[in-house]
Amino acid sequence: MPWNPDQYHKFQAQRSAPFDDLLKLVEVRPHLKVVDLGCGTGELTRRLADILPESDVLGLDLSPQMLAKADSVKRAGLTFELGDQANLSGQWDLIFSNAALQWSENHPRLIGHLYDRLAAGGQIVVQVPSNHTHISHRLISETAREEPFISILDYYLRQTPVLSIEEYSRLLFELGGEEIIAFEKVYPHVLENADAVLEWVSGTALVPYFERLGTGKDLFVENIRAKFRAAMPGNPVFYPFKRTLFSAHKPRP
Numbered sequence: 001m002p003w004n005p006d007q008y009h010k011f012q013a014q015r016s017a018p019f020d021d022l023l024k025l026v027e028v029r030p031h032l033k034v035v036d037l038g039c040g041t042g043e044l045t046r047r048l049a050d051i052l053p054e055s056d057v058l059g060l061d062l063s064p065q066m067l068a069k070a071d072s073v074k075r076a077g078l079t080f081e082l083g084d085q086a087n088l089s090g091q092w093d094l095i096f097s098n099a100a101l102q103w104s105e106n107h108p109r110l111i112g113h114l115y116d117r118l119a120a121g122g123q124i125v126v127q128v129p130s131n132h133t134h135i136s137h138r139l140i141s142e143t144a145r146e147e148p149f150i151s152i153l154d155y156y157l158r159q160t161p162v163l164s165i166e167e168y169s170r171l172l173f174e175l176g177g178e179e180i181i182a183f184e185k186v187y188p189h190v191l192e193n194a195d196a197v198l199e200w201v202s203g204t205a206l207v208p209y210f211e212r213l214g215t216g217k218d219l220f221v222e223n224i225r226a227k228f229r230a231a232m233p234g235n236p237v238f239y240p241f242k243r244t245l246f247s248a249h250k251p252r253p
Ligand SMILES: C[S@@+](CC[C@H](N)C(=O)[O-])C[C@H]1O[C@@H](n2cnc3c(N)ncnc32)[C@H](O)[C@@H]1O
Pocket: 003, 015, 019, 037, 038, 039, 040, 041, 044, 060, 061, 062, 063, 066, 083, 084, 085, 086, 097, 098, 099, 100, 103, 104, 204
């Protein structure tokens, strides 16, 4: 997908609050082998690496554009690599992922695969957005189902693979995980107006549509802008953003 680091960074302050919560779930120990899945531009991977003494941290991402920016935060013990999180190989003491696993399908299979990649005593710590019932997402799906977009998109509709917190906790339990934590939290963002909500989703939820729309992109955006303005007329707009955080440890034999 054509990720745009500049667009994504427009709401960096708001996006770092869930990362701070996620970091608090990490059991800090020295000498860990760590992977940050969907590390993006790497600043947050650097913050993760900085709290883990004498650890080797790898940031993995599928986007060369995002990784190009990560070069500037590299240091000894912190490297970056192009790769698909769904095909993670190797053994890891900590598998960490902030706002990226939602881009891979079939979470029961994905979480099972990642759990298998944990070393004994290892930890998986994940944050995914669970905001898919918000009006902004419903309006995007509605527009994608209308002509001419439904034809241009060839009936493509982005469906979130994100599960409920009950499902994640059960999955982790059935995999044998211990010290399971799973919770959902609202991050109460206050954005200037409906156009700012559109800016926000342009860096995330709209990315897979932009990839498929070609020259239809501008018309698609203008249709959504009109719907957003009608549905969220406030100034400012309160944007309660739900996110799911979960963690589990793999027991030692
Ligand atoms: C919303 S950004 C999050 C970036 C970073 N973790 C953060 O918190 O700022 C999602 C990232 O996931 C990456 N991504 C999407 N699908 C991926 C996949 N299958 N494997 C690895 N990275 C992926 C994107 O390239 C993008 O950099």
